[in-house]
Amino acid sequence: MSRRLFTSRDGGDLKIIAHREALRVLLSLEDIHFMRQTHSDVVLEVVEGGEDFECDALVTTSKGVGLAALAADCMPITFESxxxxxxxxxxxxGLIKEIAPKTVSKMRELGATEIKATIGPSICARCYEVSFEMYREIIAEIPSTATSDQSHCLDLQSGVTWQLNNLGVSVTNLGICTLEEAGYFSYRGGDLLERQAGIISL
Ligand SMILES: [Zn+2]
Known part of the structure; x- marks a missing residue:
């Protein structure tokens, strides 16, 4: 049985999200592994502890080990099986680099079946406006990110849902927009340093 949690601006149930150690204790985990995220397509397996891993996805088969993704507009996505x-x-x-499908592949190498993904708080299709040129470029590659030429906003949540559904992974989108909902950190909303955490453990 896995456990999943997404924090929010006030910590939700936690109130103490700034403190990794407090979060670890509260979740009764041996360890929580964070990442030095670089928008890469690197997926690493956590076998034992250490410094933050330089990657954008983590997988594990170890019980009691928490895996954390930090984001404030980008999507923190948890995968359970x-x-x-x-x-x-x-x-x-990361969407273009297929980091989510690569996470699924790595999990399947480790024996995962019936993977369920959950998209945590992230910027929505109404709010994620990019330049018209960038919009056309991305939707040419992943058509499900399209909204309209008028708004030239990208729907990253639909894009990753399409990628994962293609692999037979069921996806739940919490449908929380970090820019529109006050309880969440948003980079575009001016939170340049703060992040939500999405955490999963066995
Ligand atoms: Zn929005």
Whole structure:
């Protein structure tokens, strides 16, 4: 049985999200692994502890080990299956680099079946406006990110849902927009340093 949690601006049930150690204790985990996220397509398996990993997705088969993705507009995505869990940080760049499908592949190498993904608080299709040129470029590659030429906003949540559904992964989108909802950190909304965490463990 895996456990999943997404924090919010006030910490939700936690109130103490700034403190990793407090979060670890509260969740009764041996360890929580964070990432030095670089919008890469690198997926790493956590076997034992250490410094933050330089990657944008983590997977593990170890019980009691938390995996955390930080985001404030990008998508923190958790992946659950019996015996294997994963987490990914997915923004526009990570979507194009297929970090989410690569997380699924890595989980399947480790024996995962029936993977369920959950898209945490992230910027929505109404709010994620990019230049018209960038919009045309991205929707040419991933048509499900399209909204309209008039708004030239990208729907990253639909884009990653399409990628994951293609792999037979069921996706739940919490439908929380970080820019529109006051309880969440948003980079575009002016939160340049603060982040939500999406955490998963077996
Ligand atoms: Zn929105």
């Amino acid at each position: 019996p015996g294997v869990v994963g987490v990914a940080h997915v923004g526009r760049v």
